[in-house]
Amino acid sequence: MRTLAVIKDITERRQSEDKLRAADQRLRAFMDNSAVCGWMKDEDGRYVFLSQNHQRHFGVTFDDWQGKTDFELWPLEIAEQFRTNDRAVLTSGRAVEVLEETRSADGKQAWWLCHKFPYEDENGNRFVGGLGVDLTAHKRIEEALRESERRLSLVMQGANVGLFDWVLDGDQVHFSREWKSQLGYDDSEIGNRFEEWQSRVHPNDLEPTLAKVRKFLAQPWPEYEVEFRMRHKNGTWRWILTRASLIQDSAGKPVRMIGIHLDITARKEIEESLRESEERLRLANEAANIGTYFSEFEFDRSRYSPEL
Structure with missing residues (x-):
């Protein structure tokens, strides 16, 4: 009986895998503790990733959204807005930055500045990733300023x-x-x-x-x-x-x-008219040798024209 053994040094591969895992952990730590919300959808618009901050901000869990599309999660007009922007990324193969209207966890109107980008894995599967910053407070301040300016x-x-x-x-x-x-x-x-x-x-x-x-x-x-x-x-x-x-x-x-x-x-013009009227009256009084006087009873004083 003979045994044939092949020994292959996979140290480099293991080191590469360890580096990838470490990088992945750092990325997840960053995403989970960042104020930015992150997500990823597949080519058909199904969610395959949500950052922890995204889940906290919208009061959901990844299990709630995994495999679902925006049309199952949002009102129609919002879902159509998201899908249109996602398709633009997939079609062009380029990242875009867009301001999207959505709803907060309590159902109120909200605005997000979103950076959407294309991603393709090693198997050729295409995805759309996204990073979003909540600009709702800024938008409300802008609207309040515009309204104030309109009233002014x-x-x-x-x-x-x-x-x-x-x-x-x-x-x-x-x-x-x-x-x-x-x-x-x-x-x-x-x-x-x-x-x-x-x-x-x-x-x-x-x-x-x-x-x-x-x-x-x-x-x-x-x-x-x-x-x-x-x-x-x-x-x-x-x-x-x-x-x-x-x-x-x-x-x-x-x-x-x-x-x-x-x-x-x-x-x-009124002031000028008054001055002209006073001048005409003065000239008329001089021509007719008519004197005039003005009395201010409250202060017990009077003014007299030169004719008097």
């Missing part, structure tokens, strides 16, 4: 108040839609440059107004206010009242000037 815009429109935001390190100025409409322009007709304002200020008002701006930037005071004329799109001049304040950096250096424009043309 309605107030500004109703009050005919124009806003501006000037970044002082350069010539960039954001002019609101209302700011532009005060001068007869659509939003797209005026850019976001300082020159847009400067070129429309009345020549007689420009230098005094700029001098006051420079003084305010050098030595700010609580209530900045200035009046000047600006050219309307139709060629007329509109009187503008500006009020503004400064935003300073940590060193106290002004970095932005934010303020409002109020169209006070009607007020100026």
